[in-house]
Amino acid sequence: MDIKTKIQGYTEEINAFNASSAEEIEAFRLRFLVNKGIVRSLFEEFKTVSTEEKRELGQVLNVFKQLAESKHKSLLEQIADNSDKAGGSTQDLTLPGKGLELGSRHPLSLVRKEIVGIFNKMGFIVAEGPEIEDDWHNFSALNFPEEHPARDMQDTFFIEKKEGNDIALRTHTSSVQVRMMENGKPPFRAIMPGRVYRNEAISARAHCFFHQVEGLYVDEDVSFADLKQTLFHFVQELYGEDTKVRFRPSYFPFTEPSAEMDISCTICKGAGCTLCKWSGWVEILGCGMVDPNVLENCGIDSKKYSGFAFGMGIERITNLKYVIKDLRLFSENDIRFLRQFETETI
Structure with missing residues (x-):
């Protein structure tokens, strides 16, 4: 056929x-x-x-x-x-509709809101500024010498090289402090949360971008005792009344004297573990009295006013609060990781 x-x-x-x-x-x-x-x-x-x-x-x-x-x-x-x-449709119109699946807050957002809430109760307002900054606000006004290593390309993402005033992604939110002091008059009492950038290799302990909360208090007769008591209260609110605090001398170009603040390890309660490197202590922030040169650079009479400043990484605070050992988890958008915080409230 x-x-x-x-x-x-x-x-x-x-x-x-x-x-x-x-x-x-x-x-x-x-x-x-x-x-x-x-x-x-x-x-x-x-x-x-x-x-x-x-x-x-x-x-x-x-x-x-x-x-x-x-x-x-x-x-x-x-x-x-x-x-x-014949009335034999395969669709059952009596069944309930499918609900929309709601997302959850990111752990960094949860901790940021909690930090802001604690300082709000102490009278600190929230101030914000641009993430792209010039050299004056990012370095020079904060008393960074010309030869300071933070100005080097290995630490900073420079966008444009200008004679005497380079443009770069901000390396800290201290630049917001400078803008606040330049454009206002004391007293100042504010915190500056935001994202910052540094040219570092990405690993479990470091990232090229991260989040900070910095604080500034400028008024007449502000002392180091005011700084210690403010930060001590913050730690007690965030980690609990049993948390111990210690201050160690340090150096920052924009504060004098300067200190780093440690808390007793939230994991081992001071007994010693891998997180605290068996010391029982974990550093959470740097602080100090605002250097008089910084006040003068911003047009504030350093003989009349004094102040303190501090800064902390939100990732470090979150690590201690939720025992998260790898910083990369915060920016990988892994739904398995994020769903662990669906029930978290503030």
Whole structure:
């Protein structure tokens, strides 16, 4: 039997075919339309015919393929219409709709809000500034010497080199303190949360961007005792009344005297563990009295006013609060990690 006769016979079969169930329609599909079905086998046989016959048979074969496909489609539509008319729809309209899945707050956002809330209770307002800063606000006004290593390309993302006033991504939110003191008059009592950038290799303990909260208090007769009591109260509120605090002498260009503040390890409670390197203490922030040069750079009389400043990394605070050992988890958007904080409230 030649291919043309086969096509005529199968065409008559398709035209005469009717189905009363989904099973019969599926049988039709398996007979004609699958890879090993009749349509495919006819196309394989078509390859063997002579060149003279291919032009005529090609058109006939394409019409036959379209007939089989349209027949299958019309059978599906027909059985669907019959099912709806008979009240046999596969959709249960009484079922409740699917609710929208709500996200959760990021752990850094949770801790940031908690930090801001604690200082708000002590009278600190929130101040913000640009993430792209010039050299004056990022370094010079804060008493950084020209040769200070923080100005080096290995630590700072420079955007544009300008004579005497380079443009860079801010390396700390201290630049917001400078802008506040330049544009206002004491007293100042504010915290500056925000994202900062440093040209560092990304690892479990470091990242090229992270988040800080810095604080500034400038007024008449501000003392180091005021600084210690403010930060001591902050730690007690954040980590609990049993948390111990100690201050160690340090150096920062914009504060004098300067100190680093440690707290008793929240994991081992001071007994010693890998997080605190078996010392029982973990550093959480740097602080000090605002250097008189910084006050003068911002147009404030350093003989009349004094102040203190502090700064902490939100990632470090979050690490201690939730025992998170890898900083990269904060920026990888791993839903398995983020879902652990769905029930967290402030």
